[in-house]
Structure formats: structure tokens, C-alpha cells
Amino acid sequence: MNNYLNENRPPVFCPGCTHDRITKSLDKTFVNMGLAPDKIVIVTDIGCSGLFDTFFNVHALHGVHGRALTYALGLKMSDPSLNVIVTMGDGGLGIGGAHVLSACRKNLDITLIILNNFNFGMTGGQYSATTPEDALVGSEFLNQAEMPMDICKVAKAAGATYVSQYSGMDPQLPEEFERAIRHKGFSIVETLGLCTGRYTKRNKLTPKTIDEMIASAPPENGLVQENQRLEYGERYRKLSAQKTQFPEPLIIEKQFEPKENLRWEIIILGSAGMRIVTAGDIICHAGISAGFNASIKNDYNITVLRGQSVSEILLDPSPIGYTGLESPGVVLALSDEGVARRKKIFAGLSPKAFILKEKSVSIPDTSAQVEEIDFKTLKISRQDWALASLGVLAKKELVLTQEMLLSALKSRFSPKLFDLAQETIDKVT
Secondary structure (H helix, E strand, O other): OOOOEOOOOOOOOOOOOHHHHHHHHHHHHHHHHOOOHHHEEEEEOOOHHHHHHHOEOOEEEEOOOOOHHHHHHHHHHHOOOOEEEEEEEHHHHHHOHHHHHHHHHHOOOOEEEEEEOOOEOOOOOEOOOOOOOOOOEOOEOHHHHOOOOOHHHHHHHHOOOEEEEEEOOOOOHHHHHHHHHHOOOOEEEEEEOOOOOOHHHHOOOOHHHHHHHHHHOOOOEEEOHHHOOOOHHHHHHHHHHHOOOOOOOOOOOOOOOOOOOOOEEEEEEEEOOOOHHHHHHHHHHHHHOOOOEEEEEEEEOOOOOOOEEEEEEEEEOOOOOOOOOOOOOEEEEOOHHHHHHOHHHHHHOOOOOEEEEEOOOOOOOOOOEEEEEOOOOOOOOHHHHHHHHHHHHHHHOOOOOHHHHHHHHHHHOOHHHHHHHHHHHHHHO
């Protein structure tokens, strides 16, 4: 092909903008390499660099600000034969810095071209992560309060295997892009350029001063020898090929007919350490074994060993669209912390609703039927109260039956734990 440019959408950069030179350099790279257009993907960020996806007759994906690398990684992993090139400005570099670091660490075979023009050119000339401290920008003094990022140093420290820095006006840029694309691993080419629409109106920056900036900095010539290693995709596929055993998916077949083919809304109100989530899982498993659709939502603190633990479970013979509880029919009140977390539900409970309350727990006034149980007198440890409550429900054939419960326990627990669970349930049944 003579060129890969989209004649119906020619570049529309400001006069003198270096991005125009970079666009033509990248096109020349594709021509020199003779790449098939359907094997090229340009993934773009937001900003002026985000226009690149429209200028080429190749595959393209326009991302959100700072996140272009995440899409590029997915594309390359799904089809390793693609040549994936990301264009990102210094604005996207700052916003998506964590993704840049991740890409450096992974070393997946994609190329990142950073179009650094030292400011947010599209949105008003505000300072970016690379703006010099002495620059005049559209965000007052903020750039003076921060140190600009040297992405080449950062990328090398993060594990990138190919890092280079060029003027966006360098006539050797097409050859450098080709070296970066051919490199087997993650490559970064930082191009320094002029934003004539914003930055150079207030700051003296010329092609000559950019050349001087590059000459005065440590050379960034491409291969980072200390970081050389197997490309991530190759390493991933090699490791996955060694994996011969995988967990069997849990398949729950319908074994039982439910006592009542109704929608059940159950809420378990407990505290950390009471195995509330486990009890919710067991109810779901038992429900599925009787042909119900099941959903569970859990509420617990980030500090998982302290505070409330609440599980909301739905069992429904019909498909579940909305997973919120509307009118719980069964409430297991096992701790004051759990009750306090959902205290508002009690006033709205139906007189037909059933509450199983541990003797030591206080609950707000309610119209629901309340049954109290003293687990301490039954010598059931606090961590087993939720499991024992399921035994009570099974005895009453509320929600689940004895057979449904035992089947779920056998599937969920090892033989040793199943025996211990059955001992607990026997104390209440």
C-alpha cells in the first residue's frame, strides 16, 4: 500500500502542531513494514492524540481518558497476531499513569506512542504531568507546585523493555516507530512536540529547543537491557499450557420438589465470625436443588473480622431481575449489630413473616411472628448460630426441607465438616 491514511478524514490539527508530523511518520512506518491493514489496531486516548483513530484505514478503538492501554492489552491478548499501537498524550499519561505502570510490568507486545506537548492542549492549556515548572499555562501556578514526570525513567523503573525519546519532527521517526513495533514486548516511544494552539503562545518552545532538551537528557535509545525478558503473552500461554488440572464447575441439579413453589425473601442479620455468608450460600444451594433461581447479596465491613454481617437471599421459581428485598418473609436475627444495620425493615414486615430471634438479641417492634431460641442453653457456639438457624427452618419446612439442607451441606462441606454441621443441626431438630 502507498499509504494507510483515510482520505475522507484528513488530519485536522492546528497549523504547526507536531501531531501532524507524527501522523505522517506513523503512516510511513506502516508502508515501510508492509503491514496488512486488518492486522493493525490503533487505540486512542482522549485529547488531540485521540484523533489518530480516525486518520487511518485500519482497525481503531477510541477509549476514555487515560484508559487506552487497558483496551489495547485486551485486544493483544485476544488476538496475538495484531499489531496494537496506542496513541496517548501527556494528559492521558498523567490520568492513566497506573495503567502505564501495569503495561510496563506485564511486557505485553504492544507499542505506546506518547505525544508529549507539555499541556492539556484540547481543553485550555492547563498543566499536565510533564509540564515544566517554569512554564506559563492555563492553570495559574499549579505546575510550579509539582515536579514534572520523566516518563522514560519511570517506564524503565517499572520494567518496560523498550523505551525511547524522540522529537516529533525527527526525520528518523518512522524508522524508530518500526523498531518499537517490531520489538517483542512493551515498547514506549515518547515524542516531544509543539502545541501551537496553546503552549507555544505563552512559552518559547521550538524544534531546536526540543532537540536541545533531548540532547541534554540521558539517551533513551530503545532496548532496556536490564529489563529484557519473555514477552507477557508468550509467558502466559506457556504457563497456561502447563496447567492440566482445573476446578470442576459446580453443577447443582434439581433433586427435590419444594414444599411451596413461592418466592422467598430471606435476610440473615449477624456479625463477623458467625458464618453468615456461608449460611446464605447454603440456602441458595438448597434452593437451586429444588428448582429455584437464587441470588445473594452480602453486607459486611472492609475489616471483615469486625462489625455486622448481613446476607439477603432470594429464591424464586421465576427469573430474578431485581435482587433487592421487597418484603422479607423470613428474618434470622442473630446479633444486635446485624439488627441495627437493617432495623428499618421490622416495621414493614407482614404479620405472616417469620422471625427467628436469638434470646440475647433485641429487635424493634414488629407485626411479624417472632420465635425466640436460646442457642447458649443448647450449647451451640456463636459461630454456629446461623447454621443452627437453618436447621430450625428445615424443621419447620420454611424455605427449605431437611433433605434440601443435608444435600447442600454435603455438597458444600468436606465429610468431616459435614459431620460437625449435622451435630449442630441435631441440637435444634
